[in-house]
Amino acid sequence: MTTLPKALALCLPARERRSPSLELHDGRWLAAAKSGLYVFGAGSASDEKAQKSYEVFPWYDVARAQWEAEAESFTLEWVDPTRPSLVGRGQGDPSDFMRHTSEYVNRSIVVHAQVETEGRTTVTVWVRRGPDGLFSILTANGPLDAAGQRQADALEARVRDAVGLD
Structure with a gap:
């Protein structure tokens, strides 16, 4: 499981700080927490930037998430078709992140x-x-x-x- 940098983990509720995460090659981080999908901007892993450079999306806003293993590519599609998909190449093992993401989306x-x-x-x-x-x-x-x-x-x-x- 990929571990969220400490500065980013501190942005999550205390009980969710060990949520599975995914690092994208462009420096963005995603965390699949029960309270929502946390999306941290590129370069946000430093303490002062972490508090300002993230968004939390409720799981009911997510239509589907997909991992393409061969290309190491992650795609998240929103329920709102006008919102651009969240796309990026991943780093590390995405299995825990994808399993939790799928579970939270399906639950909604x-x-x-x-x-x-x-x-x-x-x-x-x-x-x-x-x-x-x-x-x-x-x-x-x-x-x-x-x-x-x-x-x-x-x-x-x-x-x-x-x-x-x-």
């Missing part, structure tokens, strides 16, 4: 469904688990005409109904 997903509209836009509905309970997210990877919007709304209604959301 209650159900998801997809449909391709007549206009060839893929619509995805997710029901995710957040701190305040279940909620749904509808995303489309392209434009929706009126018929596509009706399909998207119908899919979201079916998925929400399936889990008892109003």
